[in-house]
Amino acid sequence: MKVLLIEDSEALRRGIRVGLDHLGYTVDETGDGSEGLSMALINAYDFIILDLMLPSVDGLSLLKSIRKLGNQSKVIILSAKSQAEDRVAGLLAGADDYLSKPFSFDELQARLICLGRRGDLNQQFKTICIADFVLDTNNKSLHADGHYIDLTKNEFKIVEYLFSNPKQVLNPEQISEAVVGSFNHLSKNTIEAHLSSVRKKAKAIGMILPIKNKRGFGYFVSEN
16 A cells, blocks of 8 residues: 655654554655645555645645545545644545544554545546556546547557556556457557557657566556
8 A cells, every 4th residue: 555644744754654664555755745746646645644734835735636636545634733623624625534633653543444444435536647647547538747648448448557557567468358358359569559659649748658668578657
């Protein structure tokens, strides 16, 4: 499970990160609201742990921005603001939970577990963010740097499968089965032709598709 921790207190941020590391979570962190907003939009996170009082961009504005753009990561607000109206404002802005400071790490862990039990919020509306590309599996669309990229059905399915498995090298057989099923087949050349077409469409708007070929093995997503 991947977590984005946005908290301006370095000591608290360090303590939470150590605890989450020990639990097996992968954690990215920042103490700046503007940087946190960029990270939330560029990368895909299962959870975002969000402070409200942040430099550059406050937590509530950050939350409203990512929800407006379709980001459906599960968000837990951490805040010294404990009044009912503060909790209501956070939840209405799109938070899934609200935890008042001070709190115990055990309680934060329990909140994460409970949110995880609710299932994937992205099942009905799922976006996958890789580099500057945003793939919307609900509307079957791909955007890059604010530009819409028109894909064919198979082009979209190939990109969706690779974006959904960003840390794996996927061979042509795996891609073919994901796109057309077990009873049909896409050749390696056909897959390459589809990806070449997507690369050209991305290049036309000044972008580089973050999908690379590992010769002899298959394709993988690279954010570098």
